[in-house]
Amino acid sequence: MRIGERTRLQEKLVVGRSIPTADEVRTLIEAADGWRKVMITLAAFTGMREGELRGLSWVDINFAAEAITICQRADQWGVLGPPKSKAGQRRLMMAPLVLSELRRWRLKSGNAVLVFPGREPDTVIGQSGVTGAFAQLQRKASVVDARGRPKYTFHSLRHFFASIMIELGHTSKWLQVTMGHENITLTLGTYGHLLPEAGDARSRMAAFEAFVFGKSSW
Secondary structure: OOHHHHHHOOOOOOEOOOEOOHHHHHHHHHHOOHHHHHHHHHHHHHOOOHHHHHOOEHHHEEOOOOEEEEOOEEOOOOOEEOOOOHHHOEEEEOOHHHHHHHHHHHHHOOOOOEOOEOOOOOOEOOHHHHHHHHHHHHHHOOOEOOOOOEOOOOOHHHHHHHHHHHHOOOOHHHHHHHHOOOOHHHHHHHHHHHOOOOOOHHHHHHHHHHHHHOOOOO
8 A cells, every 4th residue: 555545545535625626627628738738637537646647658558458557657756667466556537628639639749758757758658747737727727726826736636537437336255356455454444435326125025035036025
């Protein structure tokens, strides 16, 4: 379990407070440009970690299959290496918006190896560069708190993806695999309160009886 993720287990994620709303994400994407627009779209629509985005290589994007393979990450010092756990190595499908943004960005990237290089094509973009750009974008898009400060961290986009997928009915096991969590405990500890209630025991048993016999005796 990552340190940052372990810390977040202690707080309950709330949409509009620690998770951006769909309107806020749409506003941020529309206000962004260049690499910022592409990176924010990727983060919100795939749930990729910030280090995974900084370490993303063009060879790991399969445009024909509309999929991204996560096989490396960049640490806080910009050193590339494999994900910290086997669960971090995963395959993610791309939404049409992500696919089109990446195709446009590919045409502008020249011979860069990384999707989001630093100042030079063969360098890794710094962690502070990403977090700073996201904070600046929130101010530009007026996604701020009562004091005028940016409402969210970059990691909040990962939570946004998870919350929407839960709302769309994806299971906790699917979420664990897609988010790259080492175990289901981390997934449930982070997002369990967002999962829909199963209903009371009597209703569940009545539904079970109806499924088997076509009707319930209650």
